[in-house]
Amino acid sequence: MKTHLALSLALASLWHRRKVLALVCLTLTLSVSLLLGIQYLRTEVKQSFTTTISGTDLIVGARSGQLNLLLYTVFHIGDATNNIRWSTYQALKNDSRLDWLIPISLGDSYRGYRVVATDENFLKHFRYGRDLPLALAEGIWFTGVFDVVLGAGVARDLGHQTGEKLVLSHGGGRTSFSNHEDTPFTVTGVLEPTGTPVDQAVYIGLAGMEAMHVGWESGVAIPGRTMTLEKAEGRDFVPEAITAAFVGIDRKILTFRLQREINQFAGEPLSAILPGVALSELWRLMGQFERALLGITGFVVITSLIGLIAVLLTLQAQRAHEIAVLRATGASPALIASLYIIECVSLALLACLLALMIGAAGISLASPWLLTSYGLQITLRPLTAPEWGLLASVPVAAALVSLIPALSTWRQSKTLGFGEAADQ
């Protein structure tokens, strides 16, 4: 009965001050949305980042550090220090313990996007996210020497479609003056967006990469010696070297043993890295930034809670008359103090509810835009236990801060003179 009375009194009091409290509630809602949003984005970005490549057990390249190898093969950042010989790739391919290999050859570009020379195994075996395969949004995977498949981001940004002809550039860089004009490539397909660096590259066959460099031995095209579509017909182009290879192993228990063997390969110095291990190390490096971000958001929530106390204390000064009336009608000091706590916690709960609604609406509206503009795949999912914990901490903190006005009111109302009688 007493609880019921306290609740109805508190709600009536909240309704009475709705204009001022709506503003307080808005501030609190915004800061809770920010806190929850940052935590949510942090886990989603981590998930999206650490699953940029999945299902690949080893990446094999020329001897280098694991982060360097990961960055240039998976993220298209930086350049390879050396290549690996085609014969080495063949030797690895003949090892029955390695189930599949995806060859990768880098070095050229198309209007600032990397050209990745590979084969059909890329489409067949490359996985990202939670074991998601690549798929073509339109067209087919390349089959001819001068066929090219575009990543979703390239097709979107440059507005290309299947059937168009592209001239790839020699070397990297956004504006290249040295273009493979004699060997235009035809777009045969466009990949589905993945939210990974796969979207930001164009894919050709190893033969295409080799063919377009015929006559370029001196670094520039020698007229008359370069390949043309007609000359390339029926010819077999075998590369001398590739940049790296993605490797899949069915018996995962052998991963470390195979890594060691490849690292000790007698033919040439190689590095085999575990992409998952390299990704987790890279994320650990960046972990400091995300923790700092969460810390700052925590302070935003604390600031709005302090704002809430300020408002409550201001209101308290104006409530002297109301409290006197409540006391005169028989309300105990404890009941009056509990009013503050109930009001404060209700406001916090309302703010949390609103923040959840804003967050859910925001993510569902912004996720297509984030994928297309930033390549970030953020999906709506149920909150995790730590996120619920973070959310629950807001009403708990609100209950704690409400103790300040509650205790002082309790003390004041006791001195009003009817304390003892009302308590009995």
Add this chain to the structure above:
Amino acid sequence: MTSNKLPAQILAAATILTAAPLSANASDNPGTHQHGHAELQVAISNNQVDLIFTSPAYNLLGFEHEARTGEQEASVKETIAWLRTTPLVNTPESSCRIQDADVHYEANTGDDDHRDQGHDHDEKPARHSDIEVSQSLTCSGLEGSNELTTPLTIRFPGLEHLSLEWVWPEGQGSGRLAQGESLFKLTTH
């Protein structure tokens, strides 16, 4: 190019900040050797565990030269026996049994003319030496659990950091244990 610009910048910054470690066991380069630091690689499939542990001998024995006193000889024998008979990773319930274990240790004899790399040893300049252990284990109750322990960081006070790398059905991951910490959680990343 608008997409991936932001992560690209962060990654570029990260590469500048990182001194990427070169992998050990090169076919033509000498392997890395860092006192106080060791590496444990664990591959898990069903209830099978395959592990490789590599450490400078100094971390486990306190010296890297050939055993010269009876005490040192006993210490080498005892350590190698321990490495051969103790599962280097275990479930919290200690359910792992060794199927196969191999300890590789070649103490340097000290008469090699190889120059020591600035370490402060009292004996003649000598090569570094490593201990490499590989074990195959069977652990019941491994499926469905993601917690493992290792006795290494408790058994060897000279081991300041143990780098962990693992491959398990959920994916690959890595971690690091400090001296005295024995429990680690397998996470995907």
